[in-house]
Amino acid sequence: MPEHRIITRRLRDVPQSWTLDAALSDGAYQAARKALAMEPSAVQEEVKTAGLRGRGGAGFPTGVKWGFLPEGSFPRYLVVNCDEGEPCTFKDRELTAQDPHQLIEGIIIASWALGVHKAFVYLRGEFAEPFDRLFDAVQDCKARGILGDRVLDTDFSLDIVCHRGAGAYICGEETALIESLEGERGMPRIKPPFPAIAGLYAKPTVVNNVETLSTVPHIVSRGGEWYSGLGYERSTGTRVVSLAGHVNRPGNYEIEFGCTFRDIIEEYGGGVRDGRAIKFVIPGGASSQWLVDADLDAIYDFEVAAGLGVMLGSGSFMVFDETTDPVQMAWRLAKFFSHESCGKCTPCREGTGWINKILYRILNGYGRPNDWDLLLQVGGQISPGVTKAPFAGTTICPLGPSCVAPVASLLKYFEDDVTSRLRDSSVGDLIPVVNADATVHDADAEVESHV
Amino acid sequence: MSVFTPRNVERAQALIAQYPEPKSALLPLFHLIQDQDGWVSDESIAEIAALVGCTAAEAQGTMSFYTMYKRQPVGRFLVSVCTCPVSMVHGAYEILHGLEARYAEDPDVTVEEVECNAACDKVPNMQVNYEYHENLTLASAIQIVEEYKSGARVARGISGGRAESGASNA
Numbered sequence: 001m002p003e004h005r006i007i008t009r010r011l012r013d014v015p016q017s018w019t020l021d022a023a024l025s026d027g028a029y030q031a032a033r034k035a036l037a038m039e040p041s042a043v044q045e046e047v048k049t050a051g052l053r054g055r056g057g058a059g060f061p062t063g064v065k066w067g068f069l070p071e072g073s074f075p076r077y078l079v080v081n082c083d084e085g086e087p088c089t090f091k092d093r094e095l096t097a098q099d100p101h102q103l104i105e106g107i108i109i110a111s112w113a114l115g116v117h118k119a120f121v122y123l124r125g126e127f128a129e130p131f132d133r134l135f136d137a138v139q140d141c142k143a144r145g146i147l148g149d150r151v152l153d154t155d156f157s158l159d160i161v162c163h164r165g166a167g168a169y170i171c172g173e174e175t176a177l178i179e180s181l182e183g184e185r186g187m188p189r190i191k192p193p194f195p196a197i198a199g200l201y202a203k204p205t206v207v208n209n210v211e212t213l214s215t216v217p218h219i220v221s222r223g224g225e226w227y228s229g230l231g232y233e234r235s236t237g238t239r240v241v242s243l244a245g246h247v248n249r250p251g252n253y254e255i256e257f258g259c260t261f262r263d264i265i266e267e268y269g270g271g272v273r274d275g276r277a278i279k280f281v282i283p284g285g286a287s288s289q290w291l292v293d294a295d296l297d298a299i300y301d302f303e304v305a306a307g308l309g310v311m312l313g314s315g316s317f318m319v320f321d322e323t324t325d326p327v328q329m330a331w332r333l334a335k336f337f338s339h340e341s342c343g344k345c346t347p348c349r350e351g352t353g354w355i356n357k358i359l360y361r362i363l364n365g366y367g368r369p370n371d372w373d374l375l376l377q378v379g380g381q382i383s384p385g386v387t388k389a390p391f392a393g394t395t396i397c398p399l400g401p402s403c404v405a406p407v408a409s410l411l412k413y414f415e416d417d418v419t420s421r422l423r424d425s426s427v428g429d430l431i432p433v434v435n436a437d438a439t440v441h442d443a444d445a446e447v448e449s450h451v
Numbered sequence: 452m453s454v455f456t457p458r459n460v461e462r463a464q465a466l467i468a469q470y471p472e473p474k475s476a477l478l479p480l481f482h483l484i485q486d487q488d489g490w491v492s493d494e495s496i497a498e499i500a501a502l503v504g505c506t507a508a509e510a511q512g513t514m515s516f517y518t519m520y521k522r523q524p525v526g527r528f529l530v531s532v533c534t535c536p537v538s539m540v541h542g543a544y545e546i547l548h549g550l551e552a553r554y555a556e557d558p559d560v561t562v563e564e565v566e567c568n569a570a571c572d573k574v575p576n577m578q579v580n581y582e583y584h585e586n587l588t589l590a591s592a593i594q595i596v597e598e599y600k601s602g603a604r605v606a607r608g609i610s611g612g613r614a615e616s617g618a619s620n621a
């Protein structure tokens with residue numbers, strides 16, 4: 001199965017792909033010139049026809065999102081999401097560091113289509129190198145008249161600001177990102193109002209993912225019809241899947257929607273290492289429920305995934321073989337969410353911490369007889385029903401419910417791993433004696449010191 | 452006297468000028484001072500707050516949300532080991548614990564556990580002052596840290612700013 005080469009072509013095939021000279025001799029900014037000669041509405045129409053869906057996680061149709069900006073309300077902003085904190089997602093890092101000019105071209109086209117004159121790229125704080133590459137690329141574009149007062153010799157003006165966050169996964173959520181960009185704590189806002197109405201500085205704002213915008217130049221140059229002819233039903237085109245875990249060839253692969261989950265593992269990933277059996281697959285980042293081997297012949301498509309109760313999310317794709325302990329995995333995911341909860345909603349702030357601690361003590365042999373019920377109860381307070389995806393939520397943003405996904409996956413596939421550990425639990429005899437009236441609470445102390 | 456060096460005063464002004472609202476420059480300004488000083492002091496918070504026109508409490512309120520900012524001096528080299536799912540199943544905790552033990556008494560090196568570094572195809576991995584080092588073993592990780600200590604490798608600032616400027620660019 002061939003790797004596709006649309007948005008990954010330049011960075012794979014052109015040496016020094018991140019430099020302006022290499023990009024220009026490879027045809028960069030031709031699509032931007034073409035777009036600037038079109039009516040903005042015609043550019044929007046092309047993206048709608050393409051059926052492009054957001055690559056940041058939610059898969060929302062990009063052209064439709066662009067159409068939500070209220071008419072006649074200015075200034076308006078484009079905010080580019082390069083926060084990429086979802087576990088096992090590493091495509092935006094590669095797209096930004098290796099082909100910043102593709103991204104800048106996408107930003108120019110989107111800004112023209114939307115009537116934006118100032119765009120912000122929010123990179124996660126740890127992305128020092130991608131930041132430098134993008135920053136230098138923007139400077140080069142300013143020096144060569146590709147950005148600035150007269151973009152590519154037109155009357156259109158555009159400035160791009162590169163902005164680094166400072167270590168907070170939640171700032172990938174679009175309203176938290178906007179708060180952070182305003183110099184606030186990165187806590188999600190209650191919607192409505194949606195960013196399209198009142199986003200950055202309370203102005204109409206579009207937030208798009210790096211990969212989404214990197215795709216736009218290709219849609220403009222080859223046409224929305226061409227793009228919509230790729231892919232599967234409503235999941236048009238290609239996307240970059242960040243494949244990792246126990247596969248022989250982990251990496252970023254540009255795949256066309258419509259292959260199967262198994263194709264991704266076998267054809268792109270070269271199969272599971274040492275020919276081992278698959279224990280489970282997490283197809284959409286930490287926030288997704290898991291799949292097991294029997295599910296893997298399903299089509300890789302947004303709607304098919306939803307039917308299976310999972311998400312394709314950010315394109316993350318984790319494969320774990322039979323040596324993996326599902327309880328340890330669930331704990332590590334819960335630890336992630338408990339660390340990253342912004343603390344604004346009580347069920348998430350408290351619940352993610354409890355799920356983390358309960359899984360930790362089960363994992364380490366300190367589980368208590370009713371811990372399984374307790375997990376489901378705490379999970380149910382974040383996400384009523386626990387077992388039903390897409391997850392309901394009592395919270396402002398989906399991070400809290402995401403922490404319930406590993407619990408629901410244990411419940412669905414690996415309940416025995418939990419109950420057998422609880423049967424063997426050593427609470428009552430193996431508790432480290434810390435003080436005279438040592439009780440079961442010392443298990444908490446033990447847990448605290450490790451978590 | 453500013454907490455910033457004269458060159459960084461200019462950088463700070465340029466950062467603030469990028470945004471329609473000055474408070475947006477808070478995160479970049481904290482990166483700038485942290486690259487310069489290695490951490491963020493109370494005096495820095497007060498001055499940065501004044502620069503963007505908010506109170507010191509507001510500036511600290513923002514800053515304390517983000518894990519990258521250090522409120523006390525750390526080692527010259529900040530070693531960030533990912534232990535997230537993919538790294539975990541490839542031995543990241545052994546590397547983390549090995550590095551922690553090796554550098555427990557070393558004032559130059561601060562080892563921390565971090566969430567996914569977005570380098571999951573090259574595990575285990577770490578960043579040293581936000582520069583990537585991938586496909587590690589404990590031995591190769593230690594060797595890399597030692598190369599930083601000896602000067603054989605040039606590190607970024609403690610907040611990831613460019614090595615040559617010793618401070619965040621922009």
Ligand SMILES: Cc1cc2nc3c(=O)[nH]c(=O)nc-3n(C[C@H](O)[C@H](O)[C@H](O)COP(=O)(O)O)c2cc1C
Pocket residue numbers: 053054055056057058059060062081082083084085086169170171172173174175207208209210212213397398399
């Ligand atoms: C907790 C959380 C984290 C998110 N992290 C990211 C991220 O790192 N990058 C991203 O592009 N979108 C992320 N999103 C999705 C964004 O909120 C938003 O939907 C997306 O950036 C929109 O761009 P798109 O339509 O082009 O996908 C996250 C959402 C949530 C709830």
Ligand code: SF4
Pocket residue numbers: 170187188340341342343344345346348349395396397398399400401
């Ligand atoms: S669900 Fe969690 S991360 Fe999201 S807003 Fe509420 S507390 Fe913050």
Ligand code: FES
Pocket residue numbers: 087088089533534535536537538539566567568569570571574576
């Ligand atoms: S899981 Fe360690 S880099 Fe992603």
